[in-house]
Amino acid sequence: MSAICVEVTGGTDRPFTITFKPYNVGDAPVRIDNLCDDLFLKLHQADSGQVALLSPYQSMLYTWDDPAKDRKLMWNIYNNKGKGYVADFWHDGHGEEKVSFHSVKHTTLVATSSVTSKLSSTLKRLTPKSPEPCSSSSDDSDSSELPEAVTKTKKMRKDKVIVYWASYMDGYQRVFVLAQDERIAYQYKLRITSERSNYEVYLSMSSVNMSVCVQSGAGVKELAYASITDSLPRWEVYVNHKWKQLSPDLTAWTEDKYQTDQKKCALKEYIHMDLEKMQMTKPFYAELRRTYNPGVWLQIRKSDTQTFLHMKLQRFQIDNQLHEAVFPSVLYPAPLPPNLKSNEVKPCFEIVALKQHRPSLNQDVYKYLKVLVQEYCLSLDRGFVNHIFDILNHWKIEEKPAVRLRADLALVYMPMPVIAMKSQNPCQKNVVFEYIHLSPLKLVLSLSSRGYLVENVSSPTRMMFGTKKENRPKLFNSDLLEYLFNSWGTSLCDMKDVVFRMTYLELRNASITGPALLETARCHYWIQLIQQFHVLVLGMSILGNPYAKATHFCTNSPITHQQYYEPHLGTIQSRKSMEVSSRLGHAAASLMGLCSCSETRTSAMFEDLPRMQTPRRRTVESPVVSNDLPPWVVSSANSAASAALALAALVATPAFDVCREATRASLSRQVWYSSAAHALRSCCDRSGGRIVARVRLPRHTSTLQGVRAYSQHAALGVQLLRAVRGARAPAPDEYLAHAHLSPPATPTILLSTQRIYMVRAGGTSGSWHVDWVVQLDDLLGPPTVDGHKLVLSIKQDEMVNYFSTDEKVIEVPDPEVLKWLQAKIECALILALEDKRCRVEQ
Known part of the structure; x- marks a missing residue:
């Protein structure tokens, strides 16, 4: 066999290249085998007028008549005038088609001319059919002398036949087989049967995060934070033959009970739930369903x-x-x-x-x-x-x-x-x-x-x-x-x-x-992106009129619809995908003894396997990063002031409704809502995309300690310092510590490398009011403890304010927080004296 192969590449961002090479085994798109007994097959490319005829028990290497047209192969029986059937030979598979066709059969009826007309009809039914006599020039005179009248008729009969097809790989060549015999088709099906799975691995992680930090003139700072996160748990109740989602507050409460392994829970006298049987018993009986998707x-x-x-x-x-x-x-x-x-x-x-x-x-x-x-x-x-x-x-x-x-x-x-x-x-x-x-x-x-x-x-x-x-x-x-x-x-x-x-x-x-496939995909998407970027962003037009393609996208024309669909409409669960999933799934289930018949569905096979679950709270204490924060300071992260402070950093322009909801959720100790970040995440999911927020607050990186383990408390403190000093705060003034003091008035003490602030939250507006500010250079000495008070001795400057006092008092109800603040201020004084001269007393 001699042939030549022609390959055309380029034409988009590079010149056209036409390559000629000799034919090798497997270069033909498909080899068609006709194993039917008495059926002639006609083959043609879609939207093409050329038809190829294939006789029984014959094979043919088929190539495209017009490579520029749709590469779809159609087959049909010679006597069938229908549109034909698509030859799905691109992948391994098998199937059958019921094909109908019309056949013409010639019959001859013989009857004597001496009988009456009534008996004639009876004799016509009883007279056996005889084959049509062969006519020739020598018997014309004899046939005219026959006493019988010969009547010739044609009957049109509609027959149906089942044609089995199979597609498989024979070496490097793709083969498409058509047969009438079911036994022959079964032999070819064995070539593509599934195998028994040796093992199966499941991996599930709730989140994967990565922080990117860069070196700058003022030290190290966090540039970006990449994260793969999970979805919030979704609780639904089955009412009126529909699954309806619970309210946000009820969802949070139910998830809290579920995470603490409570089998039954009740919200006063209004709602009773059985989380073991996943049922709601009060105010009405209904089924419960929980949906969770890991990261x-x-x-x-x-x-x-x-x-x-x-x-x-x-x-x-x-x-x-x-x-x-x-x-x-x-x-x-x-x-x-x-x-x-x-x-x-x-x-x-x-x-x-x-x-x-x-x-x-x-x-x-x-x-x-x-x-x-x-x-x-x-x-x-x-x-x-x-x-x-x-x-x-x-x-x-x-x-x-x-x-x-x-x-x-x-x-x-x-x-x-x-x-x-x-x-x-x-x-x-x-x-x-x-x-x-x-x-x-x-x-x-x-x-x-x-x-x-x-x-x-x-x-x-x-x-x-x-x-x-x-x-x-x-x-x-x-x-x-x-x-x-x-x-x-x-x-x-x-x-x-x-x-x-x-x-x-x-x-x-x-x-x-693999590298060639990645390069093909890169060129496919990159060329479209560059063309649309020149038109939509730069407002330029280049050779080839790329705006025509962009116009089609905007107008949703039928040409674009054939090549583009909205990403949210795409699904991975197609017919081919289900075949792929079940091909190894049934074999794995058979190996584990989970199914007994070959027709068990994949969902039933793995019915007893462990389901995806949200990571629950551990009963023992989880390992945490060691720090010197008192419990009072840690618990203050759930206060309303901390929630509003976190929203200012997570969202560029926070809305009043978001702040109110996040504050309400932070005040109640609910699972996944114990901080403003989780409350905001829930609000962003329900906002329909109107609110875009960070996954977490920016990391605090100190010039003295460098990059350390992430601390949410320190991240909140940096945002508080920026809110008090403004976005244009001097770089040397860095955050050191902060703590929320007595709950009634919500005062907050903030310590930086140069100053000590006493601030108060300004309500729902997100602003902070400064009560007083003390420079560290104005302190006469380290702070002293007087009961539940921390006293700061300050230099009196009469030129600035004649009525200024010489000390500042900080009331701290918790003794542990009091000692912690005293130690932090002493460390800040030491850091402030590092670059200063020591005065020598004479």
């Missing part, structure tokens, strides 16, 4: 030659932890549309894959690979981008401009065959992807030219040379980025909610390696 969920099944993987990431978010940030969150899942209410919280990232290893050919065949990514919002400001580029510039290998110029000139004079060889993907038969589906991407972009301080000496461009800007090569064409941010001018020209839509990528029977 990371992983399932792996392994057999002799097959491996199944299913992974879900519930919510991935990157927060901007800079204090001058415009957007508190950089990357976070976009909320669902208001008109779409879903009871199921979909994960932001989900992947399902099935791989088969064929030892005879040393080949890895990926039967199924599907990746779903939900809609995301990307919010960038100038300060955050500058720090990111500064980190990446340290990793870049610096090259001289002359070296880069020589490399560009070498590309100009490179021969065409060399360019063609580099642009071609090496055709390797040892890795085959039968089906790949990468979901469409939808990105909502917001940009701001703010987010940095001009007088901040810790700016990335000034941290090494002071007021002199650093002259280093920029990464990823930062000149364009500088033009992008400077072109907007003032902060009133910020760009918000620019929507980018990129179509999905789907491949079938692709013989490419």
Whole structure:
């Protein structure tokens, strides 16, 4: 057999490349085997007029008549004038089709002419049918002399036949078989039967977090905080044949009882629940249901030659932890549309894959690979981008401009065959992807030219040379980025909610390696993103009219609808996915003795396996980070003042309703709501995306101690110092400690490296009022303890205030807090005297 293969690549961001190569086994799209007894098959490409006829017990290597059209193969019986049936040969599978066709049968009726007309009809029914006589020129005279009248009729009969089909791999060649005999079809089904799973692994984690810190001129500070978090537990009651969600307060109360392993609980005389049987007994009888999705969920099944993987990431978010940030969150899942209410919280990232290893050919065949990514919002400001580029510039290998110029000139004079060889993907038969589906991407972009301080000496461009800007090569064409941010001018020209839509990528029977697949996906999405970025953000038009594609996305035209769908409409539980999941699932269940028949569903197989559960509270004390905080100071983190203080840092512009709800939740010791962060998280989930908050407060990094274990108390103290001093507080004035004192008046003592503040919360407005401020240099000595009071002796300055007293009194009801504050102030005095001269008494 001799043939030639033609491969065309490029055409988007590079020239077209046409490669001719000799035919090898497996280059044909499919080999069709007709094992039917007496059926002729006609094959044709969809929307193509050319038809190929295949006789019984014949085979044919089929290729596409028009590669530019839809690559869909249709088959049918020769006598059937219908549209035909789609040949699903891209992956292993089997099935059957009931095909109807019309057949014509010639019959001859013989009767004598001497009988009466009444007997004639009877004789016609009784006369046996005889085959049609063969006519010839020699017997025409004889037939005319016959006493019988010969009547010729044609009968049209509609027949039905079952055609079995199977698709499998024969070496490197994909084969599509059609047969009438069920026994023959069964033999081919054995080629693609499932295997028994050897083991199965489940991994579930509630959250995974990572903090990114950078070095600046003023010390180390936290830049970003990446987190994969779980969903809040959802409690529902079955009423009127529908599952209805409980109210937020009742959900929090029920979850608190569930976490403490209480079998039965009652809320006074109003609500009674049986958490062991998951039933509500009062005020009415109904079933209860609890839904929880962990942050990371992983399932792996392994057999002799097959491996199944299913992974879900519930919510991935990157927060901007800079204090001058415009957007508190950089990357976070976009909320669902208001008109779409879903009871199921979909994960932001989900992947399902099935791989088969064929030892005879040393080949890895990926039967199924599907990746779903939900809609995301990307919010960038100038300060955050500058720090990111500064980190990446340290990793870049610096090259001289002359070296880069020589490399560009070498590309100009490179021969065409060399360019063609580099642009071609090496055709390797040892890795085959039968089906790949990468979901469409939808990105909502917001940009701001703010987010940095001009007088901040810790700016990335000034941290090494002071007021002199650093002259280093920029990464990823930062000149364009500088033009992008400077072109907007003032902060009133910020760009918000620019929507980018990129179509999905789907491949079938692709013989490419993993790196080649990643490069193909990168080019597919990157080209669409760059084209839409030029049009929607920069307002430019380039050759090729890329705005036509963006216009289709905005108008939802039928052309775009074929290539794009909303990410929240995508599902991983397709028919093929269920086949993939059950292929190894039944074998694993059979091995564990969980099923007895071959038709048991996957859900019933693993009925007795452990379910996903929320991590419960431990009865013993959990290991915590050692610190010197008194219990009174730790418990004050749940006060109303702390809740309002945390909201000011978690949300850029907190609303009154959010503050009120978070404060109410923090005052009640409820599970998952014991701090303002958890209360705000619940409020953000119910706000429908109107509120975007950080996962946690920015880390406090001291110039003296560096980066230490995260402390929520210290993070709240930094926010309190910024609220009192303002965002433009001097850098040397750093936070040291703070404590909420007596509950009635809610005073708070705040200690920094230069001052001591006595402040009070200003109600629901989120402001703080300063009662008095004392400079550490004005203290005459260390503080003294007088009962439940801490006395500070201060220098009297008559030029500032003639009626000023010479001491400040701090009332502390807890003796342990009193000693703790005294020790902290003494340490602050020692730190303040480090850079000062000692006076020598004469």
